[in-house]
Amino acid sequence: xxxxxxxxxxxxxxxxxxxxxxxxxxxxxxxxxxxxxxxxxxxxxxxxxxxxxxxxxxxxxxxxxxxxxxxxxxxxxxxxxxxxxxxxxxxxxxxxxxxxxxxxxxxxxxxxxxxxxxxxxxxxxxxxxxxxxxxxxxxxxxxxxxxxxxxxxxxxxxxxxxxxxxxxxxxxxxxxxxxxxxxxxxxxxxxxxxxxxxxxxxxxxxxxxxxxxxxxxxxxxxxxxxxxxxxxxxxxxxxxxxxxxxxxxxxxxxxxxxxxxxxxxxxxxxxxxxxxxxxxxxxxxxxxxxxxxxxxxxxxxxxxx
Amino acid sequence: xxxxxxxxxxxxxxxxxxxxxxxxxxxxxxxxxxxxxxxxxxxxxxxxxxxxxxxxxxxxxxxxxxxxxxxxxxxxxxxxxxxxxxxxxxxxxxxxxxxxxxxxxxxxxxxxxxxxxxxxxxxxxxxxxxxxxxxxxxxxxxxxxxxxxxxxxxxxxxxxxxxxxxxxxxxxxxxxxxxxxxxxxxxxxxxxxxxxxxxxxxxxxxxxxxxxxxxxxxxxxxxxxxxxxxxxxxxxxxxxxxxxxxxxxxxxxxxxxxxxxxxxxxxxxxxxxxxxxxxxxxxxx
Numbered sequence: 001x002x003x004x005x006x007x008x009x010x011x012x013x014x015x016x017x018x019x020x021x022x023x024x025x026x027x028x029x030x031x032x033x034x035x036x037x038x039x040x041x042x043x044x045x046x047x048x049x050x051x052x053x054x055x056x057x058x059x060x061x062x063x064x065x066x067x068x069x070x071x072x073x074x075x076x077x078x079x080x081x082x083x084x085x086x087x088x089x090x091x092x093x094x095x096x097x098x099x100x101x102x103x104x105x106x107x108x109x110x111x112x113x114x115x116x117x118x119x120x121x122x123x124x125x126x127x128x129x130x131x132x133x134x135x136x137x138x139x140x141x142x143x144x145x146x147x148x149x150x151x152x153x154x155x156x157x158x159x160x161x162x163x164x165x166x167x168x169x170x171x172x173x174x175x176x177x178x179x180x181x182x183x184x185x186x187x188x189x190x191x192x193x194x195x196x197x198x199x200x201x202x203x204x205x206x207x208x209x210x211x212x213x214x215x216x217x218x219x220x221x222x223x224x225x226x227x228x229x230x231x232x233x234x235x236x237x238x239x240x241x242x243x244x245x246x247x248x249x250x251x252x253x254x255x256x257x258x259x260x261x262x263x264x265x266x267x268x269x270x271x272x273x274x275x276x277x278x279x280x281x282x283x284x285x286x287x288x289x290x291x292x293x294x295x296x297x298x299x300x301x302x303x304x305x
Numbered sequence: 306x307x308x309x310x311x312x313x314x315x316x317x318x319x320x321x322x323x324x325x326x327x328x329x330x331x332x333x334x335x336x337x338x339x340x341x342x343x344x345x346x347x348x349x350x351x352x353x354x355x356x357x358x359x360x361x362x363x364x365x366x367x368x369x370x371x372x373x374x375x376x377x378x379x380x381x382x383x384x385x386x387x388x389x390x391x392x393x394x395x396x397x398x399x400x401x402x403x404x405x406x407x408x409x410x411x412x413x414x415x416x417x418x419x420x421x422x423x424x425x426x427x428x429x430x431x432x433x434x435x436x437x438x439x440x441x442x443x444x445x446x447x448x449x450x451x452x453x454x455x456x457x458x459x460x461x462x463x464x465x466x467x468x469x470x471x472x473x474x475x476x477x478x479x480x481x482x483x484x485x486x487x488x489x490x491x492x493x494x495x496x497x498x499x500x501x502x503x504x505x506x507x508x509x510x511x512x513x514x515x516x517x518x519x520x521x522x523x524x525x526x527x528x529x530x531x532x533x534x535x536x537x538x539x540x541x542x543x544x545x546x547x548x549x550x551x552x553x554x555x556x557x558x559x560x561x562x563x564x565x566x567x568x569x570x571x572x573x574x575x576x577x578x579x580x581x582x583x584x585x586x587x588x589x590x
Contacts, residue, residue: 176583177590180525211526251527251550295550298529301406302516 126196385409
């Protein structure tokens with residue numbers, strides 16, 4: 001028996017207190033309505049209506065159950081409503097855990113402005129885990145760091161963010177305006193986890209070696225505690241934080257490249273990509289790819305002799 | 306923000322220093338005693354290089370013309386043709402290359418004889434450089450030091466050194482930090498000779514071999530340093546251009562006089578690079 005449907009019949013009859021009027025309201029004939037009320041009474045083992053008089057009246061039990069019946073029907077309606085919304089109206093988005101909180105907030109706010117009917121559900125996931133989550137369908141769209149490759153993955157416009165270096169207050173290098181990677185010699189380096197950001201790891205450490213900086217130790221983590229403690233330096237966008245000093249890197253040798261990523265064709269992913277590009281350009285200082293200058297190595301005869 | 310403390314930097318290195326640095330393209334500048342007339346030592350070879358190019362541009366000489374510098378009567382020096390034993394025949398422009406790359410005195414004096422010091426000074430005057438003058442050849446400077454002290458190299462006595470005419474900017478070859486950065490700016494902006502000649506001069510100045518002065522302040526593969534050193538007893542100088550990976554170019558001239566007459570003073574050489582780095586860093590803020 002479809003209990004919820006039978007309860008709807010019960011509510012209609014209880015409100016009309018007339019089988020004929022209730023049948024009209026429900027868009028059905030009167031005999032089947034009478035039959036279904038009878039079946040409901042059998043199911044519940046109680047009489048709901050007193051039909052002995054010429055007019056229909058609710059029994060004491062019927063009056064008691066009416067409130068409950070309305071509650072159940074309303075909840076069932078809500079269930080269907082939620083199920084309908086859930087099919088397209090929540091966009092599950094993966095973002096790198098070290099993306100600035102203000103940038104994540106701006107992403108959510110801007111997407112809400114342009115797509116009020118869709119709720120954005122961000123989850124902090126490193127790039128490698130986003131690739132897995134996209135494959136498994138546990139997120140709809142990701143914000144990944146390049147280089148990354150996975151079959152079937154589509155990417156939005158790649159944006160570039162030139163990185164500087166975060167130094168602890170008191171580091172002698174805070175006295176200069178610009179720091180060259182080679183100046184960092186001897187300092188340990190803090191980076192995002194290697195398993196989470198394998199592409200970034202390889203690319204950044206290769207750039208460091210090319211420019212004369214081989215960190216004696218590479219720490220992994222997202223927080224800046226090690227930098228604050230004076231135990232390491234880290235690369236990142238400009239931040240103002242007590243105990244830390246940010247300096248640009250001479251020659252802009254290190255850049256973070258990010259884009260949205262998704263599988264299949266979904267309008268929501270495309271819409272999110274467009275919002276993400278605008279937000280990252282305006283709030284996170286990211287620029288179009290290609291803005292990074294190519295490196296020229298100078299010839300110094302004194303170094304060749 | 307206030308400028309770097311050059312005074313303290315030079316003092317720690319055991320020298321007195323003068324400096325001027327300027328953005329080649331914007332003119333933004335910083336100085337420390339930038340207008341002081343000072344002896345330029347071997348940096349006189351830069352205005353000489355310029356005049357050689359201008360005469361070649363004007364068709365007055367052929368830079369590929371081969372000349373012979375005989376072994377018997379050559380200006381002395383530790384490098385290049387000066388250090389060779391036999392007659393040398395090479396082109397004027399190759400002599401110029403040796404004059405700049407290894408500061409070859411014999412090449413410089415041969416070229417100075419060819420272009421004439423009056424012509425060098427007329428060009429300097431025409432470009433508004435009134436302190437910078439080429440009055441003496443390498444050989445004349447060398448002989449003046451021997452004459453002033455009554456003996457040959459080395460010159461270690463501070464009193465003797467202080468009396469040398471070679472240090473008198475009105476007798477010897479002179480310049481100021483500001484005028485030298487102006488001269489380098491004119492070369493780097495193609496303003497003091499034809500574009501082709503300026504490009505060749507930049508290549509030659511970039512081929513200078515010494516890593517211990519200006520270049521030591523920029524120990525980076527992606528920063529280019531071009532320049533010309535100058536050295537006399539207690540005097541260590543270099544002027545040139547530093548080119549950053551983002552295209553920024555900065556003309557820098559640093560002069561130092563060491564308190565000690567010792568010949569080997571790595572800190573006095575290195576402070577030229579350190580001061581230049583601080584100046585360029587300041588200009589880029």
